Amino acid sequence: MSAVDRLLDGPAADLARAVREREVTAVAVAEKALGRVRAAADRHGSYLWFAEDLALAQAAEVDRLVEHGENFPLAGVPLAVKDNIHVETLPSTAGSKILAGFVAAESATCVRRLVAAGAVVVGKTNCDEFGMGSSNESSAYRPVKNPWDPERVPGGSSGGSAAAVAARSAPLAIGTDTGGSVRQPASLCGLVGWKPTYGRVSRYGLIAFASSLDQAGAFARTVEDAALAFREMAGEDPRDSTSLRTPVPDVLGRMKKGVEGLRVGLLLEAEAEGGLAPDVRKSFEGTAELLRKAGATIVEVSVPRVPMAVPVYYLVATAEASSNLARFDGIRYGARRGDGDLASVYTGTRSAGFGPEVKRRILLGTFALSAGYQDAYYGRAERVRALLRRDFDAAFLKVDAILCPTSPETAFRFGAKTADPLQMYLADVFTVPASLAGLPALSVPSGLSSEGLPIGMQFIGPVDSEPVLFALARSVEEGAGVWTLKPPDAL
Numbered sequence: 001m002s003a004v005d006r007l008l009d010g011p012a013a014d015l016a017r018a019v020r021e022r023e024v025t026a027v028a029v030a031e032k033a034l035g036r037v038r039a040a041a042d043r044h045g046s047y048l049w050f051a052e053d054l055a056l057a058q059a060a061e062v063d064r065l066v067e068h069g070e071n072f073p074l075a076g077v078p079l080a081v082k083d084n085i086h087v088e089t090l091p092s093t094a095g096s097k098i099l100a101g102f103v104a105a106e107s108a109t110c111v112r113r114l115v116a117a118g119a120v121v122v123g124k125t126n127c128d129e130f131g132m133g134s135s136n137e138s139s140a141y142r143p144v145k146n147p148w149d150p151e152r153v154p155g156g157s158s159g160g161s162a163a164a165v166a167a168r169s170a171p172l173a174i175g176t177d178t179g180g181s182v183r184q185p186a187s188l189c190g191l192v193g194w195k196p197t198y199g200r201v202s203r204y205g206l207i208a209f210a211s212s213l214d215q216a217g218a219f220a221r222t223v224e225d226a227a228l229a230f231r232e233m234a235g236e237d238p239r240d241s242t243s244l245r246t247p248v249p250d251v252l253g254r255m256k257k258g259v260e261g262l263r264v265g266l267l268l269e270a271e272a273e274g275g276l277a278p279d280v281r282k283s284f285e286g287t288a289e290l291l292r293k294a295g296a297t298i299v300e301v302s303v304p305r306v307p308m309a310v311p312v313y314y315l316v317a318t319a320e321a322s323s324n325l326a327r328f329d330g331i332r333y334g335a336r337r338g339d340g341d342l343a344s345v346y347t348g349t350r351s352a353g354f355g356p357e358v359k360r361r362i363l364l365g366t367f368a369l370s371a372g373y374q375d376a377y378y379g380r381a382e383r384v385r386a387l388l389r390r391d392f393d394a395a396f397l398k399v400d401a402i403l404c405p406t407s408p409e410t411a412f413r414f415g416a417k418t419a420d421p422l423q424m425y426l427a428d429v430f431t432v433p434a435s436l437a438g439l440p441a442l443s444v445p446s447g448l449s450s451e452g453l454p455i456g457m458q459f460i461g462p463v464d465s466e467p468v469l470f471a472l473a474r475s476v477e478e479g480a481g482v483w484t485l486k487p488p489d490a491l
C-alpha cells in the first residue's frame with residue numbers, strides 16, 4: 001500500500017499534516033482520491049458528478065503555496081460536496097432532474113472557506129431530491145448503498161456524502177441538514193456528523209429547501225476532523241442575512257479539556273416515543289455509563305414537546321419548500337417542458353422535473369399555507385415550535401447537553417419504508433427537534449449492533465455550545481472505538 005493510500009484511509013488531520021510537511025503532494029493525493037471517487041460511484045452510487053479538472057487545479061495551487069510556507073489546516077484534504085451545495089464549474093442538481101444541466105457560477109461560502117483552508121473538491125454527492133428524504137431513495141438519479149451493508153440504505157438526505165466518507169473515497173464531506181440530513185446518515189454510516197447553531201455557517205450557495213431550518217454541516221471519521229471542518233466553515237457572511245455576527249466559539253481548544261463536570265441529560269422522551277431498537281437502547285445506556293466514568297454528571301431530562309416535533313417539522317418544512325421551490329418553473333430555473341401558454345410551461349416543467357416525494361411536499365406545504373387553513377396548520381405549527389424552543393431553554397437550565405440516539409434504529413433495507421411516507425418521516429423523530437429550535441447537534445458513533453451495523457448517539461446543546469458537544473463526542477469516540485473499524489464494503 002502506498003503512502004498516499006494509507007493517508008486516504010486515515011483521518012484528514014494526518015493527511016493535511018503530511019501535505020504541509022511535503023511528505024506527499026496534494027496533486028498525488030488528488031489523483032489517487034479521484035480514482036477512489038470513481039470506484040465509490042460505481043460501487044455505491046455515492047457520487048453524481050466528478051471534479052477532475054477542478055481538483056487537480058486546486059491541488060496544484062495548494063502545493064505551490066505550501067512550498068511558499070503557507071500553513072493550510074486542511075492542506076490537500078479531498079472534500080466531497082452534496083449536490084445541493086454550489087461548487088463553481090460543477091453541476092448542481094440537488095439530486096433532481098429539474099436541474100439537469102445546471103452548472104454553478106460560483107461556490108457556496110462554506111465551500112469557498114474550506115477550499116481557502118486547503119481542501120480539494122473531488123466530486124458532488126448523491127442525495128434525496130432537494131434534500132427531502134431519510135434514505136436517499138428519493139434521489140432522481142440512483143439510490144446509494146451503505147458501505148456497511150450494500151443491501152441497506154445509507155440514510156438521507158445526504159446519503160451520498162456519508163457513503164463517500166465511510167467507503168474511504170474522501171476523509172471529509174459536507175451536506176445540508178434541514179431536519180437531520182447530516183446527523184442521521186452519519187449515524188447509519190458510522191461517522192461523526194454535525195449541524196451548527198442556526199446562522200453559524202453561511203447558507204449562501206445552498207439550494208434552499210426550508211430556509212428557517214436549512215444549515216450546512218460536515219461528515220468525518222473522527223471528531224477532530226469534524227471539529228476542524230466546523231472551525232473552517234463557521235463565520236459571518238454578509239451574503240447571508242441570517243448569518244451570526246458573534247465570534248465563532250473555539251471547538252478545538254475546548255475539546256482537549258475533557259468532560260469532567262459536564263452535566264448531560266438523558267432525554268426521557270427517547271425511551272417513550274422513539275420505539276427504540278433494542279441494540280440502540282443498549283448503546284444509549286452504554287454511552288451514558290461511559291460518560292459517567294469519564295467524569296460527566298448524568299441526569300434525566302424531559303423535553304415534553306419532542307413528540308410533536310415530527311408533525312410540526314413536516315408542516316413548517318413543507319410550507320417553506322412550497323415557496324422556495326416555486327422558482328423551478330422552467331423560466332427562471334429548471335429544464336423547460338411544454339409550450340404555448342404560461343400554465344402549460346409551468347405544468348409541463350414541474351410534472352416532468354419533480355419526483356413524487358417533492359410533489360407530495362409541495363402539495364402538502366401549499367395546502368398548509370392556503371387561505372382558510374394557514375392559521376390552523378402553519379400558524380399552529382409555528383406556535384408549537386416556539387413552545388418546543390422554550391422546553392429546550394428550560395432543559396438547558398439543568399444540563400449542558402442532551403443525549404439521545406440519533407436514529408431510533410440502524411440502517412434499514414431498501415424499500416422498507418418507501419410505501420409509507422409516515423414511517424419514513426418517523427425516522428427523523430430525534431433529529432428534527434434541534435432543527436426546529438435552531439440548536440447545534442452532532443452524531444457520533446457509539447457502537448455496532450448485533451448485525452454489525454453502526455449506531456450513533458446525538459448530543460444537542462444550547463446556542464453556541466459546539467465546543468461542549470465536540471468535547472462530549474470526543475469522549476464517546478475514545479470509549480466506543482468505532483472509528484477505527486472499516487466498513488466491510490469499503491473500497
Ligand code: GLN
Nearest residue numbers: 131132133178179180181
Ligand atoms: N429527513 C428529513 C426530511 O425528509 C430531513 C431532510 C433534511 O435534513 N434535508 O425532510
